[in-house]
Structure formats: structure tokens, C-alpha cells
Amino acid sequence: MGPGGGRAGSGSRVEDRAAQSLLNKLIRSNLVDNTNQVEVLQRDPNSPLYSVKSFEELRLKPQLLQGVYAMGFNRPSKIQENALPLMLAEPPQNLIAQSQSGTGKTAAFVLAMLSQVEPANRHPQCLCLSPTYELALQTGKVIEQMGKFYPELKLAYAVRGNKLERGQKISEHIVIGTPGTVLDWCSKLKFIDPKKIKVFVLDEADVMIATQGHQDQSIRIQRMLPRNCQMLLFSATFEDSVWKFAQKVVPDPNIIKLKREEETLDTIKQYYVLCNSRDEKFQALCNIYGAITIAQAMIFCHTRKTASWLAAELSKEGHQVALLSGEMVVEQRAAVIERFREGKEKVLVTTNVCARGIDVEQVSVVINFDLPVDKDGNPDNETYLHRIGRTGRFGKRGLAVNMVDSKHSMNILNRIQEHFNKKIERLDTDDLDEIEKIAN
């Protein structure tokens, strides 16, 4: 086997459906990459700009290369071509990387972590932080899949509800977790010795270091790490002030930007529905429910309260929906996201907890029941891009529907439209034929 010379897919061994979908993703990102500009800023400008066209060139451990191919990857995506040589260099380099949804960020940093693990050392060597419980579970699955040919490799989840006995020490090689739990495990509870961490990954890095986000906890964790610990920051979005802060807190960072976020928007058709109240939005949503359930859909609300209200109202109307928000206990959250992944639930009503990173292939429609706004009521462009980025995956055409219920929210929508310089057209929810045509 091996990547061969040609396009991804030729001569590769594809074992199952999951592997096939990952392959599809890779094919798509290669196509998209033809029009994308990659910008690489190396720390040492004298060293040659260095990218790889195959995984072999990286001299990975055989069991890791086997894991990469078993997942259906046969050649690196654009971000991986540039990021992997930097991350695997000796000595390890720090990296801040920005590239859109579905371009292979997760696989890139998982590969970097796995290549640093020494299984004989029974303590955490790599630490990855995720902004939510659900994303930590998802990334953990990728680590387990890609590392499945290391029989000794162990992964620990530092997430809510995962309780350990006092005085216990984590012996697992990689820890994936959410900020609060990881901070406790590193400091107060001393389950992890942070001084022995070699690779530190911030997934959805912008929200992990934003003042409004998890900055305090992330930075407190970072300060406990050894000085030579490799730091890897990945996200699809970095708002200007956060980008500056990232460069300040990461020592000697290399920078990779996959430009043109409009690419994401080109595969997703955006519409808005004009209403005058929350109840009208609810009615409009009921009108299009049939059209959006042909595949899977995610409906975003601004608050937990609205989400649970909406899920209950939709149920009363006889529409089957699932609800996922941070007010639920983690066992429930794990069960709901699993049912949604399996396709047992077609519609997920949720909050920003699911705005980022969640990768469910069959999602073809995203509905913003409430537009994303920050705490000051200004448009939250980053969250908008992340939310609608839950669809339009695998080269399929995605659909985003924004529900507007006032002059104020129309103004928010106009500002989002201007920010991305991409037309958001009006949709008439009485015209079901039109909607079905768009949704498919």
C-alpha cells in the first residue's frame, strides 16, 4: 500500500464506512486546497520552507503510520503538509495554526501527540484541552483510532464526572480534557504531574485563550508546564485581539494560516427567515421541519432556557427532537450526542455548547433560531462561522437558515453579512417546494 502518486483514493485500502468518510473529507480538502493560499511564517527564517507530500517522508513510527492509513488518510492535507514537519522537528517547535473546518486539524495535532509518546513511561506526556465535554470525547475517539496499533497506549479523559480516588496518579500517556477538570487534576488534586508534559495542545485555541472564554484556566495550566514543553494552538478562527494574545503567550511561535475563510461559506447556502416574534419563529420552524429532517439538522439557541423551551414545544407539536445543553448531567449529554451521531436523532436543539468542532457527517442544515451575539449584544462572527461550519461537510451542499424576529436582529444579521461579504438571501417558509429543493 502507500499513497502512490495520484489523487487520494487510488490504490488505498479502505476498511469501513468511517474510514471512507474520512477519505472523502481528505479528497475534498485537497480539492479546496487548490484554490487556497497557505501562509507559513517560520520562526527561523533561514531554515528552508519545508513541506511533505506523503506521510512516509515524516519517518513516523511504523505503528503510527499504520494507524494513519487505517483511518483512510493516504496523503497529508494542505495544513498537514506544512504543520507536520514543523511539529515533528527536532527540537519540537511551537505552532499557531488557523484553517477552516474539515481541513484536518485534529488529525494533525493527534499525530504530533502520538509521535511524542513513549509508552514505557507510565505518566501523562501529552495534554490536550477542549472547550466542551462533547468535543473532548470526539477528539479522544480520534486519538484512540489513530493510536490503535500501539497496544500499550492509554488515554485518560479529564472531564466532568470522571472521579478518581484521592492520592491516585494518572498513568495514561495522553490526557484529553476540559479546562476546569484538567486544572484541578494538575494542581489541587495532583493526579497529573504537569512538569512531565512534553506536548500541550489547545483545540479551538481562540476560545481557550479569549478573556470571554477559558483564558484564566488555560493560562494557569500553561504556567505549570515545563519551559521546553511544545505548544500547539489550532482553530478555524482567531479574532484580531486573540491572535495577538496567542503570539504573546506562545514562545517563539511558528505560524500557519490557510487563507480564505470564504471557502467555507461557498459550500453553504445562507438564508434568513423574517418573523416578528419568537412564536412566529417557532411557527416558521414547524413549517420547514419536514424539509430539514431529510438528513440531520442542528438548531442553535442563545440560552439553555430557550433551547429547552423550543425542544419541549417542538415535541408537543409531534416533532421528534433531542436536546443538548450544559445544564444536563454529563451522562445524559454523552447519551444524546451518541444518539445524534448514530442518526437515531435527526434534529438536535442546542446552545453554543455544540457550536464548535462537533463533526457529524449527516448534518445538512444548521438553523440559528437565535443569531449568535456576544455578551454586549454585538454579532459574534466567529461563533456564526463555527455554527454553520457544522454543515457543508464532505463536499455536500450545506444549508444555514437564520431566524430574524425584530429590527434589532435584522441589524445583527446585516452586520454578519457585511463581515463575511456574502449574500444572505430571504427565504419564504410558506414555499415548501423551494425549501425542499434547497435542503437537498
Add this chain to the structure above:
DNA sequence: AAAAAAT
């Protein structure tokens, strides 16, 4: 406002 903690 949501998320994030054995508090």
C-alpha cells in the same frame, strides 16, 4: 450568554 470545577 454559554461553557468551564471534586468548589
